[in-house]
Amino acid sequence: MNHEEESRPLLAEENSVQTIEGRSEQDAYLEKVKNGKLFLATLAAVLGPLSFGFVLGYSSPAIPDLQRNSDERLRLTAEEASWFGSVVTIGAGLGGLLGGWVVERIGRKLTLMFCAMPFIFGFTIMIAAQNHWMLYVGRILTGLASGVTSLVVPLYISEMAHERVRGAVGSCVQLMVVTGIMGAYIAGLFQGWRWLAITCAIPPTVMLVFMCFMPETPRYLLTRGKRREAEEALRFLRGPHAPVEWECDRIEEASREEEGHFSLADLKDPGIYKPLGVGVMMMLLQQFTGINAIMFYAETIFEQAHFKNSDIATVVVAATQVVFTAVAALIMDRAGRKVLLILSGVAMCVSEVVFGIYFKLSTMEHGNSSLLKALSGTHGTVSETPPNDLTWLALASMGVFITGFALGWGPTPWLVMSEIFPMRARGFGSAVCVLTNWTCAFIVTKTFQNLMDLITSAGTFWMFSGLCALNVIFTIFFVPETKGKTLEEIQAHFKRTLYR
Incomplete structure (x- = not known):
């Protein structure tokens, strides 16, 4: 092998992103990416869908318990139980509308942290419930949080992830929803409705803490003109060896065509x-x-x-x-x-x-x-x-x-x-x-x-x-x-x- 042939692999290793065009340039970049902290950020975010799943699963074990309750102020009739189960969807619909507005105003990360609060407050109200209306208010609040969560978490994950793993980490949203439902069913086998509400309040509390240490999405930061913060977020998500300036340039170039705010x-x-x-x-x-x-x-x-x-x-x-x-x-x-x-x-x-x-x-x-x-x-x-x-x-x-x-x-x-x-x-x-x-x-x-x-x-x-x-x-x-x-x-x- 001559000297020119020996130097070729080294040259490709040092300048792969700069010299290889088109799709291979993207592949060369992704070869340098480490996914550990991306998976960590995904784990923090999907605690939201896990909380959402606990909300959906809560009514199944809680309703029979409430229908047998000795306290007449809390005992549910069949009609009241039907509303207790379904009123979540009303709150979630409102949450979807609210989330669409909030996510563009304060960003993906803060919206996700914001929606932890109605989860926690809603379950707290149900824990302390003394009448039917407290139960309904608690369900509406947790439904509101579920609606916001079902909007913002898929966005947060898709804007963080790269194309090689976006399907896998994006599918974790539904995975954690059904895991939360199963968790509520299992906990309901051993706990009454108040203790079950306490259990359901744990995932959103943990999410609120974890999200404090996670970055905002690079795409959102770039649309707000925060190039340095976007590069720092990408460096966190892609690892220390990926040339994140290249990905920032690519996103910025595409973003220039999308300048301006949405209107009807x-x-x-x-x-x-x-x-x-x-x-x-x-x-x-x-x-x-x-x-x-x-x-x-x-x-x-x-x-x-x-x-x-x-x-x-x-x-x-x-x-x-x-x-x-x-x-x-x-x-x-x-x-x-x-x-x-x-x-x-x-x-x-x-x-x-x-x-x-x-x-x-x-x-x-x-x-x-x-x-x-x-x-x-x-x-x-x-x-x-x-x-x-x-x-x-x-x-x-x-x-x-x-x-x-x-x-x-x-x-x-x-x-x-x-x-x-x-x-x-x-x-x-x-x-x-x-x-x-x-x-x-x-x-x-x-x-x-x-x-x-x-x-x-x-x-x-x-x-x-x-x-x-x-x-x-x-x-x-x-x-x-x-x-x-x-x-x-x-x-x-x-x-x-x-x-x-």
Whole structure:
């Protein structure tokens, strides 16, 4: 080997970022990146979704406890319990709107720290509750915090992460939500509603402390003209050996095209209205998969399968979601968003067709009215419907559905929402998506029983199956594959100037 050949590797090592053009330049930069502190910042941020999960899971063990409460001032009727469970969605919708405004005014980090306060105050009010209104206020406050969290955490993570790990760390948002739900279910097996509220207040308290030591996102700092702070944030996130000036230059160059604040007139820009349409439709279709319908039926199905303790069965369901959401996080950056969404949609579509067949066969023998009674809590009919030899069909369908949802349509809409909006419209677009999601969740929850009365249980699940098929079609034709792309490349896709 001659001297020229020997010097070539050293030259490439020293000047890789400066001399290699295009995509290889980006690869050379990423080779120098260390992800340890990025994962640490992600861990601090996802304590927010963990808190959000505890809020969602809290009502399941707390409501039966409150309905049996000896204090008449706190004892809940069936109607009051329904509002105690669902009022969170109202607070979350308001939180989504508030979060979209706050996140652009004070930044991602401070917004995340800010939303820890209503979590803590809400659970504190419930711990000290002396009447129904204190319980409702506590739930609304924790719902408000959940709405802000569901908006700001995906943004914070996507703006910190680079394209090689953004799918994995972004999927941790949904992973921590389902982990929080499972945590609340498990804690509810051993704790009363007051002690459970104390347990639920721990994650947001820890998040508030941890976030004090985490940086603001470099992209937000650069839009505010804080180049030095952005470089310091990137140096924290990328490690000491990465030439962060190169990444700052790249982000700044893309940001110059996005100068100015968002206004409603910007909705004429295809770079804004196209991702907004994709984000809103994904949130709408996520809720209309029927996930709430399946979870509504879960306890009754387990009772029909002769599980002695349906509380433990709900923990099993939650654990299934955690496991397969974790699998989705691990494979998101390898398999891609579209592949997982399509496989998820097909699995849910097939499982709900089978669910419909299960209920059709059941009601042919016993009548739909007995099923409705079982679902409304009339325990005397549970053992009568449906026949035991069909129960395996329902259990298998529920398992396939939950697995499919956890692999794709659970985590991916939140991840894609955080990736597709240009910087100036990120707060507005995310707020509209979050509001859509929570509004649809409220509609599905409140109208589900009416749908069963109108078109029967089988018809309801066949309707949801058709909507899952629509999910697959929408994904194929409209959802962009964002795997391995920078945020700037994804946004350029909607302007038809880049991203093949």
